[in-house]
Amino acid sequence: xxxxxxxETIKEIxxxxxxxxxxxxxxxxxxxxxxxxxxVPNVKGIVELPMTDVAGAGIAVGAALVGRRPIFxxxxxxxxxxxxxxxxxxxxxTKELHGKSAPVFVRAxxxxxxxxxxxxxxxxxxxxxxxxxxxxxxxxxxxxxIWETYMKNDDPMICSEHRLSYPNTQELSDIxxxxxxxxxxxxxxxxxxxxxxxxxLKIDGIRCNLVNILWLxxxxxxxxxxxxxxxxxxxxxxxPGHEIAGAARSIAYELNFAAECSVKALGLExxxxxxxxxxxxxxxxxxxxxxxxxxxxxxxx
Amino acid sequence: xxxxxxxxxxxxxxxxxxxxxLELFRRMCAxxxxxxxxxxSVQAKYIDYLVYLSSGQEAIAAAMSVALQGxxxxxxxxxxxxxxxxxxxxxxxxxxxxxxxxGTSRGRAGSNCVQCHENEVAMxxxxxxxxxxxxxxxxxALGSNKPVVCFFGDxxxxxxxxxxxxxxxxxxxxxxxxxxxxNNLSILTKVDIRRSWSITHVARAxxxxxxxITDDPWTILETAxxxxxxxxxxxxxxxxxxxxxxxxGVDGPPEWDRLSMVRxxxxxxxxxxxxxxxxxDIIAEMEKLWDKKHLQKL
Ligand SMILES: [Mg+2]
Numbered sequence: 001x002x003x004x005x006x007x008e009t010i011k012e013i014x015x016x017x018x019x020x021x022x023x024x025x026x027x028x029x030x031x032x033x034x035x036x037x038x039x040v041p042n043v044k045g046i047v048e049l050p051m052t053d054v055a056g057a058g059i060a061v062g063a064a065l066v067g068r069r070p071i072f073x074x075x076x077x078x079x080x081x082x083x084x085x086x087x088x089x090x091x092x093x094t095k096e097l098h099g100k101s102a103p104v105f106v107r108a109x110x111x112x113x114x115x116x117x118x119x120x121x122x123x124x125x126x127x128x129x130x131x132x133x134x135x136x137x138x139x140x141x142x143x144x145x146i147w148e149t150y151m152k153n154d155d156p157m158i159c160s161e162h163r164l165s166y167p168n169t170q171e172l173s174d175i176x177x178x179x180x181x182x183x184x185x186x187x188x189x190x191x192x193x194x195x196x197x198x199x200x201l202k203i204d205g206i207r208c209n210l211v212n213i214l215w216l217x218x219x220x221x222x223x224x225x226x227x228x229x230x231x232x233x234x235x236x237x238x239x240p241g242h243e244i245a246g247a248a249r250s251i252a253y254e255l256n257f258a259a260e261c262s263v264k265a266l267g268l269e270x271x272x273x274x275x276x277x278x279x280x281x282x283x284x285x286x287x288x289x290x291x292x293x294x295x296x297x298x299x300x301x
Numbered sequence: 302x303x304x305x306x307x308x309x310x311x312x313x314x315x316x317x318x319x320x321x322x323l324e325l326f327r328r329m330c331a332x333x334x335x336x337x338x339x340x341x342s343v344q345a346k347y348i349d350y351l352v353y354l355s356s357g358q359e360a361i362a363a364a365m366s367v368a369l370q371g372x373x374x375x376x377x378x379x380x381x382x383x384x385x386x387x388x389x390x391x392x393x394x395x396x397x398x399x400x401x402x403x404g405t406s407r408g409r410a411g412s413n414c415v416q417c418h419e420n421e422v423a424m425x426x427x428x429x430x431x432x433x434x435x436x437x438x439x440x441x442a443l444g445s446n447k448p449v450v451c452f453f454g455d456x457x458x459x460x461x462x463x464x465x466x467x468x469x470x471x472x473x474x475x476x477x478x479x480x481x482x483x484n485n486l487s488i489l490t491k492v493d494i495r496r497s498w499s500i501t502h503v504a505r506a507x508x509x510x511x512x513x514i515t516d517d518p519w520t521i522l523e524t525a526x527x528x529x530x531x532x533x534x535x536x537x538x539x540x541x542x543x544x545x546x547x548x549x550g551v552d553g554p555p556e557w558d559r560l561s562m563v564r565x566x567x568x569x570x571x572x573x574x575x576x577x578x579x580x581x582d583i584i585a586e587m588e589k590l591w592d593k594k595h596l597q598k599l
């Protein structure tokens with residue numbers, strides 16, 4: 001008790017930024033329906049954008065160009081396809097082209113089960129283009145860390161949030177066990193499910209390491225990341241985005257080469273996320289993770 | 302509608318001090334003859350990629366740079382003229398076009414992405430996506446509350462995010478002047494083939510003062526001078542691109558050549574000896590800047 005949730009942490013950081021550091025926060029329907037899951041404080045410096053996604057992103061980037069360090073809130077990551085143009089083509093390129101940065105902090109919020117254009121996780125697109133930092137914090141301390149990184153640097157940042165993490169008060173530690181059969185690398189909301197899968201697999205006699213991935217780009221292969229894989233010799237990267245050409249495959253590829261071990265990727269199936277239950281194509285849950293691990297081990301026998 | 306005389310205020314040139322009229326002409330000449338050097342350098346392959354020339358459209362940059370001192374500039378892709386008129390150093394633009402470290406963006410940006418952050422000029426580089434600079438300029442005005450000028454073409458005016466950003470500027474009463482450099486061409490497709498509506502009407506409907514004029518520099522100066530007190534505001538300016546959309550080719554003579562018209566007007570005003578000297582000096586300066594022997598050494 002008494003610990004802050006991630007939502008409260010975001011709200012606190014935002015409040016400090018707007019009230020003490022001349023920051024701005026821009027987004028559509030910010031004050032409507034609970035101030036973006038109660039992550040936005042009711043303070044000065046909030047700009048309600050009209051429902052003009054492309055122009056809205058451009059306006060945020062323009063504010064970044066004149067030093068306001070704007071927080072640009074995108075309530076559903078799918079909208080990044082519309083918002084993306086000024087971010088990708090301007091904010092992320094201006095430093096390299098002109099030596100003049102546009103540090104915009106993009107709160108890209110993901111959900112699941114809300115249908116074809118409100119359930120997407122699109123951080124992999126932003127890993128693809130040069131010029132961004134991309135991260136996916138799921139805990140209060142992680143959020144503080146990435147915010148500090150944003151403020152210390154001058155790159156645009158894509159902060160891939162997930163609504164499932166907002167009530168979280170706990171820090172998520174890596175799990176390493178002796179003679180692990182497999183090392184799981186989990187991203188965004190799948191980190192909560194991967195932790196459950198580790199417990200469930202243990203009951204079946206399968207020992208797993210679990211490594212939490214916060215930074216998607218730059219993706220530094222540290223000892224913390226690679227050592228468990230070198231021991232288990234088998235890895236699985238789990239991401240709530242689409243698997244094909246997505247974050248899971250990209251990171252699996254890097255780990256594969258770095259450790260010379262077999263690393264598989266698990267993301268969404270290559271079909272639309274529908275609103276109705278049997279067709280939701282939800283992010284990999286503990287059950288799917290367990291099933292995938294068991295299949296991998298069977299093949300390895 | 303569109304013509305070389307549209308909206309011209311008769312006798313206006315005499316209202317301004319002769320120094321102002323000669324300065325307008327000087328800035329127009331600087332653009333024209335700088336780009337003469339660009340054209341020859343492209344033909345000689347010192348510059349081996351597509352360039353976006355301002356020639357023919359010089360009057361807009363020249364007049365706006367006189368009218369809008371201290372404004373942050375968000376130029377369009379066709380931006381050599383804006384850079385030179387507002388006070389950018391010609392040698393740095395040359396070096397940028399040549400891909401040199403001494404260029405405006407250390408040789409990384411090139412013809413359609415020119416920036417300037419010196420000589421008391423704040424000009425942000427475009428990246429080549431038409432109209433992208435308009436929301437950026439509006440955001441910069443929002444973030445700084447400093448006056449901004451956004452230049453864009455008649456094609457960019459059709460981008461949804463351009464008039465969405467114009468609407469935002471009205472809602473928040475931002476100090477932005479929107480300038481459409483209307484050469485009636487998107488690559489080669491004319492305005493009336495692309496749309497049945499007028500961006501000036503759209504701007505007016507959004508709630509800002511808006512007007513169509515031709516690129517007579519005195520008329521631009523007068524209009525911008527009035528409008529800058531009632532921002533946001535919009536000016537659509539008919540003008541003629543002399544060269545291809547990209548590259549140095551020519552598709553026959555332009556509808557009008559404003560530089561010649563201004564030269565004639567100065568003659569009528571009894572300023573021909575001064576204007577001839579200005580033109581001669583600029584030609585000499587730009588020939589030196591683009592001297593082939595010098596380019597070989599760069
Ligand atoms: Mg045009």
